[in-house]
Amino acid sequence: MASIFTRIVQGEIPSYKVAENERFYAFLDINPMAPGHTLVIPKQETDYLFDIADEDYQALMLFAKRVAEGIFKAIPCKRVGVAVLGMEVPHAHIHLVPLQTEADMDFRKEKVQLSREEFERIASAIAESIQ
Ligand code: AMP
Numbered sequence: 001m002a003s004i005f006t007r008i009v010q011g012e013i014p015s016y017k018v019a020e021n022e023r024f025y026a027f028l029d030i031n032p033m034a035p036g037h038t039l040v041i042p043k044q045e046t047d048y049l050f051d052i053a054d055e056d057y058q059a060l061m062l063f064a065k066r067v068a069e070g071i072f073k074a075i076p077c078k079r080v081g082v083a084v085l086g087m088e089v090p091h092a093h094i095h096l097v098p099l100q101t102e103a104d105m106d107f108r109k110e111k112v113q114l115s116r117e118e119f120e121r122i123a124s125a126i127a128e129s130i131q
Contacts, residue, residue, distance in 0.1 A: 003091035016123035036075035070130035
């Protein structure tokens with residue numbers, strides 16, 4: 001069965017898209033740790049990040065770097081934090097989180113509630129900031 005993220009890539013499930021090319025897709029996390037929390041995924045479904053072939057892995061990381069640069073421009077923050085867990089969704093994904101403090105990257109803390117309008121505004125601000 002296709003992962004929820006494959007269904008997002010295929011347009012079956014909506015997402016707040018931030019960036020896309022033929023191989024990779026970036027969209028806002030629906031339960032963000034901070035406004036601008038973004039997930040970067042390969043369109044080709046692989047569960048575990050480190051099972052991805054070397055060349056695809058390098059290209060994914062470079063794509064994530066471009067997205068992180070866009071987040072940094074669009075969202076006031078000190079750093080963009082990077083994490084990979086994959087405990088919930090079995091489709092490799094990189095979390096990019098705008099950080100003011102270390103606590104912004106605590107996966108156990110209460111998530112930020114945003115309206116649809118706020119998600120849309122943040123997604124387009126990041127999208128416009130990506131080179
Ligand atoms: P993990 O697999 O532990 O890295 O966590 C999966 C992440 O995916 C969580 O931060 C969820 O909030 C996020 N997530 C799950 N479903 C969706 C969705 N439909 N759209 C955006 N983010 C999602």
